[in-house]
Amino acid sequence: MFRNIFNLKSFVPIVVFFIVLLILPPIIPRFYTYIIAVMFVTSLLAMSLNMVLGHGGMFQFHHGAFYGVGAYTFALILTKTTLPMWVGFAAGPIVAALVGLLVGWFCVRLNRLYFGMLQISLGSLIWAIAFRWYSLTSGDDGIHGIPMPSILSSLNCSYYFILIVLAICLVGMYLIFKSPFGTTLQAIRDNPQRCEAVGVNVRRHQLAAIVIATFFAGVAGVLFVVLERSVFPDLLFWVLSLEIFIMCLLGGWFTFLGPMLGAAITVALRTFVGIYTEYWTLILGVILILLIFFLPEGVFGYFIEKFKERGTTDMLEEK
């Protein structure tokens, strides 16, 4: 099974890339280590969205809510309870997945745009609660200075922790992507009626995809807390959700690794453009318009189209 999934040719560059990332932190300045770690967290989030958006064809408009739920759960367990650390690590993604199950259970009964609308309203509901429940979440102030155990105290340690979790999640996502379940999901995206006709339970597959995706979003939320040591209601706000949406599109949402590239580009742009001007969203908007007009397949999708004949990208391709 694994031989079919990971063929050697595409496996080597990925391993090399991983090793480069492993030896980077001691060499590069602290600031860059931090930026790369932010990229890791954001790309995990974008990839988790793409499981439902790109592979499942569902308009998951409020994915950020689950990210925030994961982050808040982890933060609250660390600050409000005396439970051990690992409970928090486990609870973040699990609570996010449970919320995903609840939200998804209502949403999958609706089609396309109404799906997205119901999700925005449910997500906004979660946001409004976190924003107003001062006694629990500190409202719009958020929770800052969340204590971390000594093993994650330095930036380099959290960098390695995030990298390893990200790698595990990516392998997991890739296995799901290539599994019969993943293939069925893509078939549902392309033609739901036909899938229904051959006896696939479309709704249940979509719901399962949402739960899995929200689980990974919860993991990303936990990693965010590990890196930033704070949570605030903006994590649950719909603007962030649309930003993740753009990342998927920017990278190429019909590809597996595309969203990761999209997230990395977005984070890099925000960081380095942000140094020169406060009007960063203006530039994001212009880039988005250029993308819509000239690169509708996304950056990664574009390169895959270009190099298709050479056959070097078969791992990254979907078809």
Place this chain on the structure above:
Amino acid sequence: MDIGQAFTFAALGSQFLVGLSRAMILFVVCSGMSFVLGVLRVPNIAHGSLYMIGAFSAYSIFTLFGQSSTGFWLALFLAPLVVALVSLIAERALFCHLYEREHLMLLLFTFALMLILGDLVKLIWGAEYRSIMAPPFLRGSISIFGSPFPRYNLFLLIIGPIVAIGLWLFTNKTKIGKISRAAAVDREMVGAVGINVSWVFAGAFVIGCYLAGLGGALVAPTVSVTIGMDHDIIIEAFLIVTIGGLGNMWGTLVGSLIFGLTQSFGVLFWPQFAIVFPYVAVVVILIWRPTGMLKSVW
């Protein structure tokens, strides 16, 4: 707040009027969004930004005329036209080239427009808080049900139905309105009888955005005009349009009323979570009636 005092008839009555006037503002903004959605089938995410531009240009026009009551009326008249002009430029320069493309791309274009317009507002007007004064006879408050009620809100209660009736007359009685309704139902057929669909879309888009600007100019005296207004209104508008039935103007009115009233009664019952109530209402409605309360034009 003392419970016994909170639930008096007077308190309920005045909260009802507050909610009603909030609903009128929401209706003016959302009817524009609903109109665009009905004809172009695109939820215009930039709608909130246009509303914000309406409020800011109203402020500028108001200041230009020495903050007089003439300035206020001119602002109310001209600010929506400024917004309509901005939307016309955006539509003719960029948006109209995308009509043949995938639906999601149109949606994302409006999001890009929101990002750009939001920052442009920051660039032009800055991040300070601004405010507009209504003319003297609309200032202050009068006594209704024994509790004070702002006069300006009464003015809003009059404007809302005027906009609703005007829009109804426009879509049902004028030729352009009828064409736009036809384009909403079957755009190929409208093209086949020799009507330039692209310009119909442009017209619908501009009218929708005009209403956003009008909403912004109307709301300006009641709130502090600042960046971030767009983020607050757009999700509300989205949800109102959805629970009403996509593109259905009367549905939008019902949705606005539900949103405005649940919010204002929420303040009475549980002030801390007042912003939660409208979302709960929306969730309940969408679960009960997944495609909105009234018939969608889609």
